[in-house]
Ligand code: FES
């Protein structure tokens with residue numbers, strides 16, 4: 025089966041948020057702060073308003089009425105205080121996008137600037153422990169005698185790894201169209217979850233939820249940045265309310281760097297101790313990361329270390345620093361992605377220090393139960409992934425000696441790392457009806473490129489015992505039965521559970537079936553549920569220029585039942601490709617002088633391009649897990665990016681003998 | 697304001713345009729052809745790639761006024777006109793060469809233009825040669841089209857199939 029929307033996507037018919045046509049539309053453009061901290065002294069929209077075609081300038085001179093100010097990133101134009109450079113200070117509305125953009129530059133904003141603080145440092149006096157880390161997990165954990173375990177160890181590793189600020193940069197910039205009618209709002213937005221967005225939009229705008237409808241049928245990628253409503257959508261709604269016109273807004277690629285979230289930089293100290301055989305005696309994973317001064321976002325970076333390896337002593341901590349920068353947010357595998365880069369690099373260092381094969385080291389430290397909680401795993405096939413990957417990759421031929429394989433101008437090396445990601449689900453509703461000789465399944469799910477529509481079609485067809493051609497799945501509209509968002513790799517598990525239940529109800533009662541999985545999900549306990557994987561990388565490093573190429577990348581995953589082979593492979597490969605970008609090039613640099621970020625576009629924020637990707641492949645092993653959901657599936661949207669950077673960094677060490685502990689591994693670091 | 701005439705997917709359009717209007721916004725905002733995508737508006741991503749007089753170009757970097765008298769093909773005009781797909785479109789579906797689909801119209805137009813471009817590229821060994829489109833040549837020549845979903849492996853396979 026091809027993707028349900030494949031024809032629409034290759035012919036240009038698939039409509040994304042900005043592309044809905046309505047009459048009388050006006051165009052909004054954001055005006056952003058040019059200082060990093062301080063107050064707005066005055067806003068003069070006179071010159072902008074005098075331009076032909078300018079309809080309105082909204083600002084804190086006349087703060088628009090809002091229903092809730094709880095989320096300071098969404099409480100637009102309410103305060104004169106500036107929390108970061110690039111914060112929204114006004115919204116211009118005009119007849120055409122060209123006029124709106126020209127008028128943006130004509131709005132005069134004067135500021136009283138104050139000194140700003142934008143640099144994350146591990147010795148900053150402002151570091152503090154947040155109450156919880158996302159999504160509600162303990163900030164710190166400690167079990168056993170970590171100091172003793174490290175002191176008694178025959179082999180130890182004590183290393184600090186850093187990951188830079190990274191930006192999601194989905195190819196479709198965030199965009200929205202807001203239309204008011206009869207006191208209600210319809211928002212066409214690029215969203216990973218229309219039900220949650222409707223709830224938040226209603227709250228922020230002071231409307232009952234039933235007066236808001238959010239439509240998001242196709243989404244040009246999100247990777248977390250569209251997981252919550254962003255200020256542009258609120259701006260469009262306010263501009264439309266103020267002008268009495270439908271309003272469209274497109275966040276520019278440059279603006280996305282400030283107003284659509286990013287992955288916090290991290291500074292991670294890893295201490296591992298092991299006995300002479302390589303059995304772990306202690307792990308300590310201490311994380312320093314940032315948030316803004318107006319919203320607390322606490323990335324769960326050390327949490328995968330609570331899951332991975334057996335050890336009698338385990339400590340994880342998170343410390344946060346509030347900086348005069350935009351608020352960090354969700355980016356593909358938040359927590360696991362940066363955390364596993366550090367843990368899996370440290371495991372490689374331990375293997376080298378102990379003289380043990382890195383795969384054997386991991387196998388030796390395979391836990392029987394989840395290390396932190398003591399819960400049994402619903403299923404855990406990390407070892408099978410490592411073994412299968414080793415076989416396919418030709419690992420047994422590997423000489424562990426670093427820096428000795430020269431092929432022409434290239435130093436060649438290979439590396440391995442583990443992957444993991446939680447397998448969770450959230451409550452959702454769905455309906456299934458028999459109509460027109462076929463079946464229609466309705467659920468407010470989202471397809472952000474994952475293939476959700478297609479996967480749900482398969483799931484429904486299988487439950488109904490019919491062919492996929494006879495099933496139509498409607499998603500992407502908050503008027504449909506309420507569903508959880510496309511995030512945390514929970515989409516298919518959450519929506520699929522509701523779809524199966526609705527289809528079963530329909531089979532039982534005839535024409536209509538509806539389902540709500542709240543109780544089923546509440547009963548999910550008693551097990552640690554995670555997907556696992558192993559990633560293998562081969563790298564080549566030019567001896568003079570430090571040019572780094574990745575000729576081979578292989579991922580082997582254990583993620584429960586795979587619902588659609590083609591979609592799954594695309595998800596895994598896509599995640600690994602992004603992981604390669606993380607390893608080699610992705611980095612947003614903070615502008616210490618002016619605040620905000622120095623690189624603001626795709627010319628300076630490099631993501632992997634076609635020429636960077638040589639041979640990336642993903643396979644999976646059969647995994648039966650009866651404790652997950654009716655499909656027996658684990659989420660696969662994020663695990664592909666977890667571990668890739670470590671596998672590549674470990675391969676770079678093997679190739680060159682140099683351990684680069686600060687991502688990205690750019691040529692300058694290899695030649696210096 | 698200026699008056700121009702452009703042929704888009706075989707249909708002639710005469711319009712008065714703001715001289716700041718890009719070809720991309722002309723297509724998307726004025727003609728309702730939203731198949732061409734805007735990923736950056738700065739010539740950095742390739743999502744807006746169209747064929748201008750048969751050559752692939754970034755529509756966001758072309759001002760509409762400079763397209764007076766030119767012939768533009770967008771993703772909507774790649775097929776045979778009767779709803780039949782261009783071989784590249786069919787190959788992209790077959791090989792799952794996209795996920796979110798936002799880069800796809802640009803990838804398709806770019807690939808269609810690339811297949812007819814003669815001459816060597818940066819990865820061609822012998823610069824006097826017109827090399828066969830190996831995967832390495834395809835990857836090099838398609839690197840102006842970013843795909844954040846990371847569908848490159850499948851994109852190259854899809855294009856390779858059509859080249860043969
Ligand atoms: S939109 Fe034209 S190159 Fe990105």
Ligand code: FES
Pocket residue numbers: 195244245473793794795796797798799800842843844845846847
């Ligand atoms: S398919 Fe999403 S950016 Fe290429």
